[in-house]
Amino acid sequence: MLILTAVPDFIDFARDELRRAAFDAQILAELEPGVLLAGGDFFPLAQQWQTQPPIFARHICPVQETVPVAGTNSDLARLTQCITRQFLDLIEPEWPFSVQARIFANAVYKPFDINSALADVIQSRTGAPLDVRQPVQILSVVISSQTAYLGLSLAEQNLSDWAGGVRRFAREPEQISRAEFKLLEALEQFKINLPPRGTALDLGAAPGGWTRVLRQKEQYVTAVDPAQLHSTLQADKSVRHLQMTAEEYLTQYPDTFDLIVNDMRLDARDSSRLMVEYAPYLYPHGLVIMTLKLPKEKRRTAIDHSFNILKQAYNLQNARQLFHNRSEITIHLTKTENFS
Ligand SMILES: C[S@@+](CC[C@H](N)C(=O)[O-])C[C@H]1O[C@@H](n2cnc3c(N)ncnc32)[C@H](O)[C@@H]1O
Numbered sequence: 126m127l128i129l130t131a132v133p134d135f136i137d138f139a140r141d142e143l144r145r146a147a148f149d150a151q152i153l154a155e156l157e158p159g160v161l162l163a164g165g166d167f168f169p170l171a172q173q174w175q176t177q178p179p180i181f182a183r184h185i186c187p188v189q190e191t192v193p194v195a196g197t198n199s200d201l202a203r204l205t206q207c208i209t210r211q212f213l214d215l216i217e218p219e220w221p222f223s224v225q226a227r228i229f230a231n232a233v234y235k236p237f238d239i240n241s242a243l244a245d246v247i248q249s250r251t252g253a254p255l256d257v258r259q260p261v262q263i264l265s266v267v268i269s270s271q272t273a274y275l276g277l278s279l280a281e282q283n284l285s286d287w288a289g290g291v292r293r294f295a296r297e298p299e300q301i302s303r304a305e306f307k308l309l310e311a312l313e314q315f316k317i318n319l320p321p322r323g324t325a326l327d328l329g330a331a332p333g334g335w336t337r338v339l340r341q342k343e344q345y346v347t348a349v350d351p352a353q354l355h356s357t358l359q360a361d362k363s364v365r366h367l368q369m370t371a372e373e374y375l376t377q378y379p380d381t382f383d384l385i386v387n388d389m390r391l392d393a394r395d396s397s398r399l400m401v402e403y404a405p406y407l408y409p410h411g412l413v414i415m416t417l418k419l420p421k422e423k424r425r426t427a428i429d430h431s432f433n434i435l436k437q438a439y440n441l442q443n444a445r446q447l448f449h450n451r452s453e454i455t456i457h458l459t460k461t462e463n464f465s
Pocket of ligand 1: 304331332335336371372
């Protein structure tokens with residue numbers, strides 16, 4: 126068995142991805158909107174998704190043991206017994222671990238209580254180091270109204286290092302927009318390191334959250350948007366704001382860039398067509414990060430059309446619905462070799 130998590134509004138897409146990857150996987154229950162308990166073997170699915178990740182399934186974890194629970198403090202003793210009997214021998218003592226609990230029921234305890242109680246036992250009995258930020262092995266514990274589901278896996282098998290794929294970033298006082306989290310999450314998830322002093326084009330930049338993140342990564346930014354940028358960016362000499370649309374900038378002999386990001390509020394297909402027009406202004410080694418805003422209806426068609434359009438100039442490296450995406454997905458592109 127396994128547990129799969131996606132944005133509730135997109136759970137049917139995730140369910141289809143699961144069916145396509147593991148057609149023996151039956152959906153056994155919906156534990157919470159966006160959280161499915163499925164039959165089938167976790168590990169072959171995880172292996173397949175490590176090389177060909179799904180777009181909408183945000184997180185998976187295995188279920189190897191179940192424990193009856195009542196939402197009372199006696200559950201903690203039962204969970205401890207279970208991991209002592211079934212999991213301690215499987216924990217690799219050299220590898221950092223974490224316990225990731227999620228609770229979808231009324232209970233007197235919080236995820237933190239389970240995490241710390243079980244982590245204490247694992248640490249003291251196996252000597253494995255606890256590392257909640259970069260674990261190598263993860264014990265997942267999902268509590269529903271009557272049952273706790275427990276499973277041990279490698280972080281890289283779960284599609285995300287975070288419980289349920291919920292990646293939260295600390296809010297900084299200087300933060301300009303919530304959209305900043307989207308870019309931070311994309312860079313982390315797609316393992317993209319931006320070398321300092323690169324040149325970046327930010328299409329649809331206002332009010333400037335992505336531009337601020339790019340400046341923190343020491344990029345020189347050309348920010349294109351008819352709307353105003355935040356005042357802190359207006360004073361930054363390494364930010365050039367072109368107060369115009371992306372279509373207008375195309376007519377003005379754009380520069381060439383190491384990175385193009387695009388978070389324009391535009392239909393996914395129109396945005397993709399524009400990105401193809403921008404391809405000549407991306408260096409061959411360059412990369413693109415963009416969001417594809419999905420319509421309410423025919424979302425699959427919109428994605429397929431957009432990918433087909435982008436194929437004219439780019440290779441699709443990654444496409445995921447990240448925790449900070451709502452009705453959109455984030456993609457990572459590189460230029461095709463034969464595109465001039
Ligand atoms: C979601 S906001 C971008 C937020 C930004 N990434 C941030 O972090 O602050 C979308 C922006 O796209 C801009 N936009 C929409 N159509 C555009 C176009 N054709 N050319 C340039 N910008 C456009 C809007 O003006 C709006 O500021």
